[in-house]
Amino acid sequence: MAKYLVVGGVAAGAAFAAKMRRLDENAEITVFERGPYVSYANCGLPYYIGGLIKDEDELVLHTPATLKGRFNVTVLVNTEVVAINRKQKTVTAKKLPGGELLNYPYDKLLLAPGSYAVRPPIAGAGLAEVFILKDVEGTAALKTFLNTRKPERAAVIGGGSIGLEAAENFCALGLKTALIEASGQVMPAFDPEMAAILQNHIRQKKVDLRLKTFLAGIEKKGGELVLRLSGERGGELKTDFVLLSMGIRPETALAEAAGLKIGKSGGIKTNRFMQTSDKDIYAAGDAVESTHMATGRPFIAALAGNAGKQARVAAAHIAGEKKPFGRVLASAAVKVFDLTAAATGANEKDLKAAGANYDKVYLHPASHAAYYPGGSPLSIKLLFAAGSGKILGAQVVGKSGADKRADVFAAALKSALTVRGLGELELAYAPPYASARDPVNYAGDVAAKVLSGELRQAFWQDAPPGGARFLLDVRTADECAGAPIKGALNIPLHELRERAGELPKDRTIYVFCHSGLRSYIACRALTQKGFDAVNMSGGYMSWRAMALEQGLMAK
Secondary structure, three states, X not given: OOEEEEEOOOHHHHHHHHHHHHHOOOOEEEEEOXXXXXXXXHHHHHHHHOOOOOOHHHHEOOOHHHXXXXXXXXXXXXXXXXXXXXXXXXXXXXXOOOOOEEEEEOOEEEEOOOEEEOOOOOXXXXXXXXXXXXXXXXXXXXXXXXXXXXXXXXXXXXXXXXHHHHHHHHHHOOOEEEXXXXXXXXXXXXXXXXXXXXXXHHHHOOOEEEOOXXXXXXXXXXXXXXXXXEXXXXXXXXXXXXXXXXXXXXXXXXXXXXXXXXOOOOOEOOOOOOEOOOOOEEEOOOOEEEEEOOOOOEEEOOOHHHHHHHHHHHHHHHOOOOOOOOOEOOOEEEEEOOEEEEEEXXXXXXXXXXXXXXXXXXXXXEOOOOOOOOOOEEEEEEEEEOOOXXXXXEXXXXXXXXXXXXXXXXXXXHOOOEHHHHHHOOOOOOOOOOOOOOHHHHHHHHHHHHHHOOOOEEXXXXXXXXXXOEEEEOOOHHHHHHOOOOOEEEOOHHHHHHHHHHXXXXXXXXXXXXXXXXXXXXXXXXXXXXXXXXXXXXXXXXXXXXXXXXXXXOO
């Protein structure tokens, strides 16, 4: 009888055990979990804190009893694997706290230890009023604190997805919330101008957002905490409790001690079948190094969907199948109050770091047919290879439909479509859900025009309003009055042909409109009249997000 051992019982570990049982009914499968819970939905923890998910049990997908009953898998909770003996093919585990050490033999071993949350080495980081949302235990402690202490103020350290979700849920509880982020933007998977849309929205929700600001220390004074902050908005901040959301790191100590190879990204190195440098030891989940599909670079993709896929690939390989795990897009979405932000593939920061030759377009189409009530704009950034038009990445932000469009971009990227292929996709249409020309089609068509040379474009940082370059605004007079662009000449599109004599032929004309469509039409007309006209990609909407962020206009 084959013996399969699993270190870690959450996403990857539980998925491996279930798949392995389906493939081998006679094997002995044992899962070791350091904590008291297995197979829980840690992505839902912020919503349990906010009360949207009422019962903690809803987050627990399986228990040791259900895994035993359904899959005949033995789960040893509160049991830590402390060593791997590769020569003897055993693991050494101990019952927590302080139990005796026992050895367990294996034929194949899966490492799914996950990741650990960063807790900075600063004064006060270990205070009882400082929490981390990483597991059920930590979440339960915070929930108890909220219910018993009735705090009025919260401070969230870190502007990634968990930090943003937590801030939203604290606001939903009526807490005065501060969000502290060391970098210049929230959501590192997004480029700054797309993150700026989220940041403006977060401020509108009365969150005290402090970018380029660092947590230097925490001190307890009476019944409150005093945070020492440095950086752009340093000083003291008083609060009732702190949530640390400063990122995660792969849990690789056990693998390193066993002499397994660690990749450049810091994760456990595996082959395409999730085998480590030891052919009898596999690894899956947050602790594993992946390869980015768009850039080819190694990175850590801490996503539950990928963890499950990797685990199932490992189990299938043990059973004799040769189905590999491919490269990763890191597709993800986050809810930020009334907005959804979704991304797939590489961002511009990734592409620059990889030395890629790429281009980009911005657009702001409606989420569904404009004449159907309830529509709202989507902000889309599409990145593609400058020569071939191969899709490299996309970011979408909006109130409705952002996740849907990001999913289509992800499927297209995975299928190696070019931007021309995006324009040809036949997507589901009805007025409540989309336009006859879906935003995905629209993005592909705009990018294809860039590739063909039909559309010359510039970007918000290329022609800053108020600068020396000639700016033409083709919005209506009423639009300009409500949202002027400093230094731009306003000639509405419908008057452009009659007033073209007001424009210079010895200078490049940077043409704005609200979202980039009317300005494109203007550029086509002006170019054929002998003007050097360039379309400002994304128009006023793309410029406004960064103008607000940089203080060029009132927030």
